[in-house]
Amino acid sequence: MVLLTSILVLAATVLSIPLVERVLGRNTGWFAAAVLAALTALIAAQAPQVLGSDEALTYSVPWMPQIGVEFHLRMDALGWLFTLLVTGVGALIMAYSTRYFPPGRRLGFYFLMTLFAFSMTGLVLADDVVLLYVFWELTTIASFYLIGLSGPGASRPAIRTFLITAVGGLALLGAAVLLVVRTGTTQLSAILADQTWTQDSTFTVLVTLLVVVAVFTKSAQFPFHYWLPDAMAASTPVSAYLHAAAMVKAGIYLAMRFTSAFGEVFLWNAALITFGLITAVIGAVFALQQHDLKRLAAYSTVSQLGFLIAVIGVGTPEALVAAAAHTVAHALFKSALFMVVGLVDHEAGTRDLRDLGGLARRMPVTAAIATLAALSMAGIPPLLGFVSKEYLFAGLLGASGGPWAGILAGAVAVGAAAFTFAYSFRFVHSAFFGEPRGERRAAQENVHEAPAAFWLPAALSALGGVVLGLAVPVLDPLVNGVAQDTTGTAADAHLLLWHGFNPELAMSAAAIALGVLLVWRTASGESYAGRSLLPVDGPSVFERIHGATIRAGRRVGDLTRTDAIAFHLGAPIVMTIVLAAAVLWIGIDLPAPAGQTSRPLDWLLVGLMGVAVLGAALTRSRLAALALIGVAGFTTALWLFFLGAFDVALTQLLVEVLTVVVAVLVLRRLPRTFHPVTRKRSVLTALIAIASGLVAGTAAFAFTGRRELSSAADYFLGNAPEDTGGDNVVNTILVDYRAFDTLGELVVLGVAGLIIIAVLRNSDLLPVHKARKPEVPVTNPVFESAPNTVLMRTVAKFLLPILVIWSLYLLARGHNEPGGGFIGGLVGGSAFALTYLAASSDAAARIRLAYPAIIGSGVLVALGSGLLGFFEGSFLLPLHAEIPLPGGDYYHFTTALIFDVGVYLAVVGVLLAALNELGLENGGTARPATPPSPPGTSEGEFPDDTAPSLEGTGATAVGVDTTTTGGAR
Amino acid sequence: MTLAVTIAIMVAGGVYLMLQRGMVRIVLGLLLLGHAVNLLIMSAGGTFRRDQPLLGINPPDWAADPLPQAFVLTAIVIAFSIVIYMLTLAASGSDDDTEDAS
Structure with missing residues (x-):
């Protein structure tokens, strides 16, 4: 019932937003935050059952019973973790939004944000692949509109983001269809528990590839990573919620969910680890290069998601423990950092590092929040980020595929972590310390600390990282539960701040040392910021592919594009002739006619029709053609009369008269004769015409009159007077x-x-x-x-x-x-x-x-x-x-x-x-x-x-x- | 057989006219083709029973199949409305020519 309540409450919230917003305006965020906070408490209260007893909460009601799709919800430890993330971070962001926006109406924003919260909750609770897909796409749609809300400049980024994530949605749909067809059920937990399909390696490879595409597009993995910085065109609350804490985690969720099926598939391990680490490195390198705080945070998200994907790819219980812990840590520090970006942008009027500096004196609270969050991101003890990064390293060291695989993965991860340290330092140092810089230096003197209601959500988020870092064992049941749900094996992990001298600690130390070196050598990133490292950037590559696709489509269309009506009319006719010829070539058996189908007098009509049609085809006078077609129409009426259709014949006769009347009204506005055509065309069209006539005649002869009266006719003839009185x-x-x-x-x-x-x-x-x-x-x-x-x-x-x-x-x-x-x-x-x-x-x-x-x-x-x-x-x-x-x-x-x-x-x-x-x-x-x-x-x-x-x-x-x-x- | 021959003639004529130049010829071709298809539908009922399905006059024993008749009756009226619409197009705007100068 908790699951149903949560979903229904969220749905009701979405629907009530238009009314509430009318009254509250931008303060609608308080209402949404209250709802989400209440739900967070409700979900958190389920911990004893979900985490303690290893028994998932379920709810189901038939949805599309004809095809066996149920509205099936299920909350195990993994679902519990992500639901809490969505509602908890959601509550903070909603509260934050009330002060981020200037006073006024915010209907679209709050409607879409709550819609997103609803779809994201549905996504992580769905236990039916159809339902999962529907919610998955809903999050994409909400993201598209939320980015697009930011104004005309955001429309291309919104479209690019939408198209990339929609590609992933299609891949997910493909995987879902394949799995449903193979396993005969749409229930996700049943599909994942069904081990029969994982034995078929070709099938598994196909499904793996599709799921990987879905995960990579949604969670911004290389080579799709660029959509995330691109999506920074959205307002900061949107970026904080969708593009840092929640929506991009849908891919992480999906990857973790499918680990139980793919955990030992080599392609899965290789793809996730390789691309995850590439993403972690390039995200971190690009992040250090940014002048814009928000883009720095975005590239940092890309990099962190890369870490998560890589460690999920390892697939061992220990690795999944690390993934769960780091998901929590990242949600806390990244949402705090995004909110800080919004605070700085709001108070200082810019988020460009070249124009900032020394804000700590003016905005001490914000500086403290930023420092705490950045320390967690950089992996400094005693924050949660330190613990989770230690476990990340440990997880990656356990990568399968040869003795060197783990060491290589670990080394790359240390490199990426060094850059992580450097850009975390850059974030805090360049914005908050040193002296004010840039052209806006004078304006910086008047900057004030933001109001408490504005910074409080960010502070809560950042403090969460501190508290959970110090009390990290409280996460044990959660991370062990997640490991159990995803790998089927108990992990028995005990998260600790200090667990002795071991390789991970050395790696952490190396990462920090290298990071310090990097900060020192690059003047905290300044010396190579803004320099282009690659000859291309994502959006322009996308636009080039996009443009080329559209041009290719147009070129395909050009092959048949013409204004000449005759061509369009002729194509289907010629195709029909071809099809008929094929049928004749194969040959078919026909039953004998059911009775005497022809009568001698019929030939009179055949002759009459022949003369009329031949004349109509040959004449060049419009009036003559009309008259001759009229004769053909009257002959048709006679035919109908011969066939015992008196009503129809009468209708035909009247219509024929009226057609001629109307046609004459039109013809007097047109030249006397038809437009001339070339002799070649006349011959060609005559050939097509004769062929189609032969086909039609043959078909009529072959397929009609070869059975007794149809049962429908029998019924009508037998019952009409009784049924209708006619x-x-x-x-x-x-x-x-x-x-x-x-x-x-x-x-x-x-x-x-x-x-x-x-x-x-x-x-x-x-x-x-x-x-x-x-x-x-x-x-x-x-x-x-x-x-x-x-x-x-x-x-x-x-x-x-x-x-x-x-x-x-x-x-x-x-x-x-x-x-x-x-x-x-x-x-x-x-x-x-x-x-x-x-x-x-x-x-x-x-x-x-x-x-x-x-x-x-x-x-x-x-x-x-x-x-x-x-x-x-x-x-x-x-x-x-x-x-x-x-x-x-x-x-x-x-x-x-x-x-x-x-x-x-x-x-x-x-x-x-x-x-x-x-x-x-x-x-x-x-x-x-x-x-x-x-x-x-x-x-x-x-x-x-x-x-x-x-x-x-x-x-x-x-x-x-x-x-x-x-x-x- | 006779009806099949009639249909063959009408389809040939209709297709020929439809592939010519100018809206009016296309309309006339479509009209002819429409008649042909109506007769084709009629022939689907079987042409060996030809009494009218008027039960006040005829017994149902040799009455023709009424269902194709009902179809064709409505088809005639629809075809008529389409034809007068197309004729309107032919007479509005400019000349009824459907192609650039050949």
Whole structure:
């Protein structure tokens, strides 16, 4: 329960930050610190059980039971150590943050910091690899945003940090997937206890490499180490918490966690020791070179992490004891040092060592804190850092792989420790002692000690190192517990400040002596600070790789990038032909046809289609092509009728008519003929076309009509009247059985209509093409458009109401007989198209209906009828009622009819949109101000709003468009 | 067989038009291809049963498969909305040419 409580409390804290911050502002840190301190106490109180009885606390609840993932938490000694680190250091940093920032709102900072505390706690407690991965990535994300918060200059560092750590996240995911697939469980402790997979050396090497990448990226090991100094763009509390004490320790945690599986894998030992020591050395060397205190601390962290990784790589119980002790020591002295950096920066206004010096007189407390922490870092007795470094040396001496391996590792470690001593000295000496230097010397005279609330967290952290150094045996149960958890062997270590004359003591002495020499020879680092040791630096290498990757991607894209639509359309077609050819090459067995699939009359349609399609392909006239495609569409409708699909045939017929109407409205804005293409292209595309036709025909012949009626069809035909009260099975499928599909389709239809409107609001329609505007002399009878359209207008006047009523009738009867919302809507739309075509001029044929609203109401009506279904249990379930009619009959009413009304409205709305937007001289957008109609022209012919209003003919006389009135018919 | 031949003709014509230059031809090609695919879906129901699935008129014994019919009905309307959208694109902005001068 403790585990669940901790996680839930942290989650609740994250969620409450937006409210608390509103009240407390920067002091939200007190609230977060209080929560974290309480949790620290709660966790610490578990010591007797976790450390004493060797029995881990566990909690689990199913999370994704389908794939066996559980929300599984577990706290053994290792987990206890890191949880305490996260909550304890977290509490100090949160308290420190309240004074670090100037008064004001800090929502993003506190939200992300608590989110980080939550994810980091989850990470070290997770006992499920999926959960572990999720928390791992959450820490990466929190880090990314926290770095990015520091302003525009931090965005590249944030991105670089994110990408590097994300690479590690992917590696971890890869390792997790491999392990889960191999072991069949996602529980981390079970995976680590399962020894079967470690026997397979290839598999183990693969998993080891992936885990090593995850560890190295997260814990800033060479060659990924540079992200950590880069991340110093973040504010100091962030650096202190994430990039010194907690997040970079996630890699350390992972390495320690996997020691039980990899402890004796040679690759693991070699990689960790080698790269750990390289990192320890270069981190320490670079640290001594820095002018910026914060970068010095960052490189120092890199170096210390290198020590930890190297000693974990040794894999013996003694080495893990050292790793556990040094983790504690490092968390204490490094968070204190980072807080000191913040104190100095805050009070002195700079953290550049060239502008500091002599601060001890002005800031004595800060100087004392810095000195204590630095002594621990340098490994001076009696501080905790001294003890842990002794054990580090001892651990490294035990490295396996030949008698010289331990000695070599120890020697390198002594070298790195000498530099550690030197840069620790540089940190304290250059900032706090000597005389003030640099251009800001005068300003340094006014520096004051920071307020107590500001330095107290740092002091607590630094004093922790002193207390634990003097009382170091209290750590025994912890370090032994960690050794037991990670290596499976009891270490029986007894940490002591003084444990006799032994090699480690000699090594410590050598390191300090060499360090003193180094300080003396380099004037505490000054003489070679800022000098570049390598021809390249990490961020620029990263940027070069990053840029090259993006360029490579662009180049790959260039291979196929073209604006020619034909290429994009052709590629999938050609690929389909290739696939089909492959299938034909292999050959397949086909059952015999289930019945007589062809009838003699069908050939008539084949012939008709052949003529229409051939003509459409060959003609260069747009209008002819449109007409011939229209013929193909009508032939399709006939085919559908032949196949017993009356409703579908009717729909096809209506759509075909309306397509031609809309297409004509568009074609008059375009040239008469198609754009010419080269003969070569015609031949090539004809070949592709014929091949694809053959493929499609073969496929249709081979795969269809070779089975009896499908079971779905059998069901619909057998049960439709009973289930839905409708005899028209197709319509019942549309509005009853599969109404959800129809709803989706309705939305697509509506959106298409709205997009048409939106496109034309943003770009104007082409004007009517000049070739389509014959100049007619005024004396010609054609000039007068109004008299010329009298016949059509008279017919339309009577036809319009009849068509609208008929369309409603079709809608209403659709459930039992041919009809329904689609057909009704199309007939209704045709009525408007007719009045449109009959109008005397295109400027006049305006339909004054709010068609976007009609489209929207159609979708809403359909949705609303679907919601009614909830009365009976589910969305879109039709409700039925028998309404008594005079004469004893009953009318079967179903809400499916309301749904169909929605369909009807959407179809009509889209048609109105297309006609109005595309039909007007300048499109529906740039409407010319309507001049008042001259009295007596045709006023009053159409009394209501739905009818087109007619304008005076004189104004648009020259623009009479023969296509609008003549071409469509 | 007859329906397969029809589909072959329509697909060939549709693909040919789609690979030409200019939006209008592409739209016409797509229209033809759409019809062809609709017929293909219809043929999936089996073309040996050709009575209308109107149970008030016909017995279900020889009624055609209603499911592809429902699919095709909605497909026709969707194809229509896409076609008029593409026609809008063809007629707005500049010429409907889809390629630089050849």
